[in-house]
Amino acid sequence: MAVDDRFADFNPKTCVVLGGTGFLGRSLVLRLLKLGNWIVRVADSAHSIQLHDSESLLAQALSSARASYFHIDLRDKRNIAKVLEGSSVVFYMDVASIDVNDFYTCYTLIVQGAKNVISACRECRVRRLIYNSSADVVFDGLHDIHDGDESLAYPWKIDDMLSDLKAQAEALVLSVNDIDGLLTCSLRPSNVFGPGDTKFVPYFLKLARYGFAKFIIGTGDNLSDFTFSENVTHAHICAEKALNFQTVSVAGKAFFITNLEPMKFWEFLSILLDGLGYQRPFIKLPANLVQYILSVLKWLHEKLGPRYFSYPLLAHFFQLALYTRTFNCLAAQKDIGYSPIVSLEEGVALTIESFSHLARDSSFSRCCSGKQSKADKLLGGGKVADILLWRDEKKSFTYFLVMVLLFYWFFLSGRTFISSAARLLLFATLVFYGHGFLPSKLFGLHIQRIPMSCFKISDTVVKDSVTTTVYIWNKVFQNIRGLAQGDDWSTFFKIAVFLYVLKLILSKLLTILIGIGLVFSFMAFFVYEQYESEIDGLVDNLFISLKEFMIYLMRISPVSISRLQHYEGPRKVKDLR
Known part of the structure; x- marks a missing residue:
């Protein structure tokens, strides 16, 4: 789709999409370009932007200067200010390429990064800042949320580290509203999915690949709200317009964004997996049992490190899969004019189509790749x-x-x-004896007879068995007799x-x-077989650690090997003399 050339007549506005190469950031960039009245600055941590085959619109915009790309480090306020200079709107999307097992990096990118973005916005006189948050910021990981609205306070303690940091960043963004002319608001989508997803859908497909998606945690009756990615980007456009024209009812506030179609979490997952050829979840596991397994994995995570056991992701999945989390979007509908533009059914269909390369019958499945484990x-x-x-x-x-x-x-x-x-043996005898008296047909079912050949043993096998038994008996008897005589x-x-x-x-x-x-x-x-590379890597690390420990023992030993070698040489020379 070509960019509308009439956009110049609308006095195009300049905006910055922080995190513009990520899942939601990329979707927002494409939508802004389709509107035609924006000059878009795409900023992210990658040194260059990689274009996909389906992104001809973005490629055309980059070549015509209607879009530009900037490498940015959220920990460097000066770098941020250079990108934001001259823009009127900043869409602050998710941080890309973040290691969930490194708390310090997560904190500096999410919380300290939010402080730097706010400071740069005020310094550059940016008019509007829209932060992409998450519905997880009001979820404590322990209690259900039924039709929750914006009156929900942040929990005193959030079990998920990323959600906790997101809540801190959101609070910072909302607290600076109307300072130095900066208007802010925050959007809280719930369980975002769609084409290009790098977290939600791929994680479930990974579980399905390893055979773990067949289990249902708890009763399976918990409800959840889901949000298709295009609806999230549409909500950002709505929020920007509302901040521009309806400042009082929008500025400084947060809004839940969903598809307005809550459904059972496990039913949604079943539809998704079934569409990609994987088995639907059907085995129910007690929540207490899974919680005990998670506690063991948490201990392994703390002892062995995140390379082998990514506990935070498992714990977050457990919370999503067990608790009801539905949200009320009346405020978003009333104040920013949001309503879903893609239904949940259509969104799931588009997602399944985009992940067809990860279907069960594709090369993604190890067992189908033809390589023997x-x-x-x-x-x-x-x-x-x-x-x-x-x-x-x-x-x-x-x-x-x-x-x-x-x-x-x-x-x-x-x-x-x-x-x-x-x-x-007695039980088997009775079964076979009773089987012999059964008729060939019973209640319309054919009774299959066991052929006599299954019970026959050839004379050769019997003779060989008897000969072997006699030989062993005689040998043992001779040995026992020799021992009895004290030989x-x-x-x-x-x-x-x-x-x-x-x-x-x-x-x-x-x-x-x-x-x-x-x-x-x-x-x-x-x-x-499922974790072959991880287990091999763990064993290799154990051997390396053992080798280093042995070298350390040799170094601290009273008599080092080098000294032994030093004294061993003269002795040998003396002996030769």
Whole structure:
């Protein structure tokens, strides 16, 4: 779409979009250019702007000077002031490329960055500053929000670090309203999604890729509000107009922005995943169980660092997935004239279409890429690998259930191993005996007969088995006879110690070890396949740390290796003499 050449007749205004290369910032830039009466300065932390194939409008605007790009550092107020000089409006969007695990960087970019932007706006005589906040700033992570409006105060404590910093930045922006002629307002979209999304949708697709999106946390009845990205950018345009003409009812205030169509969080996620070929969530997990798992991951995050366990993202997802969070947008509709321009259904359809390259049948899925994983290689790549790696979930679960029942039957039932085996054989005999009397058809169902060949053993197999058993028996008898006559006392003590240790293991540890091994075999290989690179990196780091620790011990040892080598040489020379 070409830019309307008539925009010069409207005395175009100059605006700055901070964070203009991000998800929402890019959408806002394109919308401003389509309106045709703006000169847009795009500013972000990247040194240059990367244009997509679908952004011919932006490319044309950059070449005609209707748009320009500036590299900016929010921690440098002078750099910000140079970009803002001569502009009348600043749209302050999300900060791009931020590390959620680095508190200091997050604070300097979000809170200190907001202070620098405000100071630069006042210095450059900017008329309007519109801050893109989030509905999360009023959510404490512990209580539901039903039809919340702008009267909600900031919580005393916000569990999510980013939301806490966002709340501080928003409060700073609103507090300077009408100082030095600067008018401010803030928009609070809820659960933003759409084409180009880099956080919300990709995170759920990543969970689906690893097989974790099939679980529902809690009851699954919690409601949420969602906002399509184009509706957010439309709200920014509405807010700018309202600040210009209806100052009293808009300036210094915050407004919730949603699609006005609250729905169950898990239903929204199911529609999204189903549209991309992934399994809909269907297994409900107790919230307390997930909370316990999160506490373990939090401990690992603190001990091992964020490289392997990104706890903040998991905790935020847990809060979104468990609590009801719906918001009232009457103030936005009344004061800034906002109403959604894209429905929720249409927004989801557009999002699914834009993420088609991440669908289940695409190269994004590792199992479909044709590359054999290390876990598959370790298990031999056969039937055992298919079962332990959960290729067929029903089949793997059946095998796991059977193994658990056998484990209970032999080790947890309180009977001896021989009596358990005897009862199992008796049960199998009764089942097969009863099966033999069943008719070929029962209640309209065909009864499949078990062929006799399944129970037959060839004469050769029987002879080989008997021969092997007799050989082992004779060998053991000879060894026992030799030990009884005192021919080999060292072997006697070795066998005695071995039998004693075996008795301790069988009596105390065997049941625990088998139980742990059963759970481990059905979980460890599957988890390793999903996080292969992360686990390999962790192991490499452990080996490097161990190596550095050994070098450190050698350095602080009383007699260093170098001294030993120094004295070893003369001794050798003396011996040679």
